Amino acid sequence: MPGTETYACPPSVCDSSELILGFVNTRPTGNGQPELLDDRTGLADWLTRAGRADAAPTATYADAIAAQELRAAFVTILRSHAGCVDDDAAVPDAETYLQRIAERYPLTPRVSAEGCTLVASQSGVPGAFGSLFAAVADLAARGGWSRVKVCKNSSCHSGFFDKTRNTSGLYCSAACGSQASMRAYRSRLRTA
Incomplete structure (x- = not known):
């Protein structure tokens, strides 16, 4: 039907975005979600949900802290995609961090008749973190x-995949867009 088209998301793009969003959406948000990577058990749970159950038994508290730092850098980049980064230095700092930390999680090309994909070169927790960088490379x-x-x-502040035709989506749902509009309207009324 005309007017009902949405952004076509090839399966691997959706798989890649789901991995990144599943990781990003483990952080505490304003809607009451608690920190999900606060300890070894939380990280092991995420690893299992992300299809990396092989890494779950080896997860440590230090890995959970590393995951939180990695997630914070990704969140900064995703906030910049939505145009809601307040600190001008935040994005370059996050980019520098991601470039530096990516060296710890090398990727290997996997060539097939269908094309080439990047996969984590390591197993365990480093392999799981490497798969996040592979997902970003696939999306890019x-x-x-x-x-x-x-x-x-x-x-x-939940992560989402913008399926609008012109990549102008700023909210994960219509409900969030309505809440933000109502908040802005009330703010204008108070200042008037």
């Missing part, structure tokens, strides 16, 4: 990286 190669964003609604 397919033009979907800028569509992975963090909701601009201050009471949400």
